[in-house]
Amino acid sequence: MIRASQISKHYHMGDSTVRALDCVDLHIPQGQFVSIIGSSGSGKSTMMHLIGCLDHPTSGTIEIHGQDVNAMSEKRMALLRNNEIGFVFQTFNLISRTTALDNVVVPLMYTRKSFSTKPAIQALERVGLSKRIKHKPSEMSGGECQRVAIARAIVNKPKLLLADEPTGNLDTKTGTQIMDIVHELHAEGMTVVLVTHEMDIAVQAERMIEMKDGKIVADTAVDAARRAEILTLNHEAHQSLFRKKSLHSPSSKPLPPQMEAK
């Protein structure tokens, strides 16, 4: 469970201050699959870094699984990232020149438990890479690399999976395979927060949060009907037009007439 109240993140760029996040409230219950969509600079990545305990907010409070991030020491935050959060990145961020297994082992090295490579092998099996354990990232396809990254993210069995444009560097077919794994993990009870700017990826979540200029501009529950509707829209209309129409439609509503006309 994630509860953010009135969080802001400001960066200083020379004399000016960039408000990457501006007084945002967000509550994500346990087990939900949420996508955060927005153009670059909308604050979606900043949001993810704050949820992922990689950074402290400038103001406001964030609770991850009932623990206040602001009150946490650097050590405690590291432990939280290690045990309860799994990260997946657009560029995979695997350590090159080491094998798939060595990459998946990394989070295990920072747990306070006794070390064993067994969970890493299991995690690689889980993403269907049991035969690629000894392969290096340079010897694998993008989709395989991303699956290694997912294995690394889930090796400590976290409750929360944070994915930052996980399909951004992949073709549609491979992207679908990755999303299938994400759906499976969600089905197993994992909370998933997925940051993307691709609408057809975003609508696969149960809930879609749209961000712009550091604020949440739309928070939509997505069911099958809504999903089809948005996808149609997305294919037919310009994205900015969609954004304008859905601005105040937190749930499915009849489509605006001009949209239907098209």
Next chain:
Amino acid sequence: MFHLQLIITAIRGLQQNLLRSTLATIGVIIGVGAVVSAVSILQGAQRDVLDQFESLGADQLIVVDGKREHGGVTSSVQALVPGDAEKIQQEYPDLILRVSPQYQGAGQIKYFQQNVNGFVLGVTETYAPMNSYEVEIGRFITRADVRGSTMVTVLGYGVAKDLFGALPAVGKNVKINGKSFVVIGVMEKKGTLGFLNVDEQAIIPLSTSMSRMFGQKYLSMLNVQCASATAIPACMEGVKKTLRVSHRIRSGSKDDFTIYTQEEMKQRFAQVAKIFGVVLYSIAGISLLVGAIGIMNIMLVSVTERTREIGVRLAVGARRFDILKQFLIEASIISLFGGALGVVAGWAMANFLGEFTQVIKTYTPPSIILASLIMAIFVGVVSGIYPAIRAARLDPVQALRYE
């Protein structure tokens, strides 16, 4: 994070850029090697020379060439002649037991196909008793040999062994610097005496050496054995007086010779050793510093290059301290590995120099091995700490975005 895992990770990190890690290691090898060989050479020289001073005996004086200062330049003045020895002996028969004039030169000693490059020492009959250096087989040089400039030689133990092996040497003809000599005796095994490995020399009559072999007028050295150690000041005074008269030095002018006692030579040597020590240790220290800078440079490059990796590690739960440890251990592995190889390299280098020059005797004290390894770890930690701190201070968000 578990320490074994930490070390494995560090080794893998170093393997990622093997060439660079190797170059950094070589820097440390050279640094530590320089320290070890400097210490070995210096310690060896010190031991060797001190041993030789001891072997000279406390009752001996050494008379060598004098020094002349001319316009700030010091040069040596050759003035000692064989006749001086007899004069000293005759003047002070009570104070002075023996006088041994010597002329030393390099020589190749050859017996058929066998040959030894050693020293040729021209002496009189006093040399052996003065140094309690005994003939093992045959006889030593006599007064008659010196008077007649005979072509006879007494071989050092090592020379005899090299040329003849187990066969008898006495009575055989050997060639010294191309001239034919009859072997009249073989000396006992002695080692070093008066700065030379006497086992590696051929002893010939002084007159033969100076006139027939090297064509020299002046002695290299004059050893004077006093009646007792307490008689040394009186002895010195006597030798000085005799030589000044013999060399016709007017009162007020400086001596054209220098007299040393064992004690004085020790002190002089200690001073020279100190200067050499400062020079050698400075060079070694600089090498080590360069090695340390090498490690720091490599580590800084490595931290920059692996910024993303650091970001990932932080994201998956590494504490800043874990990152710090990882890079410190990497630096320490380079330095410890380099240090261990450096000890071996330094020791080998010192021995090689010793073998090659035949002059330097080296001694590697066991304590230097431990000291070098500790020094190496210290270098690793000192040069690794700054890059490691930089790595640990990286902002995970920035590090993950780093291109």
